[in-house]
Amino acid sequence: MKGSPVPVSSVPHTTAARAPQRGQARKRPRGNAVTSEPTRERILSAAAQLFAEQGFARASMPAIASLSGITAGAIYRHFESKAELLLEVVKRALRVLPLSFEEGNGENDATMLPEVAARLTDPTLKLLRQLSLEVHAAARRDPEVSKLLVEYDETARRKIRALIEMAQQARKRRVTRDTEATARILMVFLMGLNHMDTLHPHLVGDRAWREFVASHVAALVGM
Structure with missing residues (x-):
């Protein structure tokens, strides 16, 4: 599914545009809570939608990021893995x-x-x-x-x-x-x-x- 809950232009610019390579630790910077929390909520909402529609295996991190209005790499600023994201989605629900x-x-x-x-x-x-x-x-x-x-x-x-x-x-x-x-x-x-x-x-x-x-x-x- 394409599209974004919010215009991409409204998402703050981030330099973390590249996802870590396999085997590398993914460290999430503390960032600004005022700007990062709404982004985190958009990611959780998009992930909940795609996990429910496509299942965990088929729902990709790039697709979740796209629906959230952020880059594929930027999603790792908030969640270290798709598994962690799935558990957070369930906890939120x-x-x-x-x-x-x-x-x-x-x-x-x-x-x-x-x-x-x-x-x-x-x-x-x-x-x-x-x-x-x-x-x-x-x-x-x-x-x-x-x-x-x-x-x-x-x-x-x-x-x-x-x-x-x-x-x-x-x-x-x-x-x-x-x-x-x-x-x-x-x-x-x-x-x-x-x-x-x-x-x-x-x-x-x-x-x-x-x-x-x-x-x-x-x-x-x-x-």
Whole structure:
């Protein structure tokens, strides 16, 4: 797909027009946060579109750069590799959920877990579901994607486990002693919801299904 979300002439000039050769480390300069952040957002938006339309393997960095309105080499000022870019796209899409699974945030409300699962049934989150499936498919073929995905999964699972333990302590009742296994089950359950558009499209946006999902997650984590 050709074209750019913004005119190319409006993009600040950059001297980093050449992508590093294979085997060379790609170092991203700090740059100016005022000008680089909008460019980064354009890259993420373009990448999300192309990853969803073409898949990880077919969507090229030059094509993503072109749609972003920057040069192919300049994209490496913001992302070291296509694998890193894919994971950042998914993380960005996940931020529409009421609870973040990323490291270092202050959210600790376990009651949000059922709502997270329920939101994944929303028709407006089709792109998020597509991207989540794409990153798992890419991880089967790309070692770098696999490594980054495993790291993110471990971070998310640790947070879910901590939330489950907090919920059980607050209610002074323990539904399960194996909170690690419960966190893993919940992660698998959330991943399964991403297949709805393909396997069960009639459930997307269905209110009864949404309530069913939320109630079963609440029961699973002891709420």
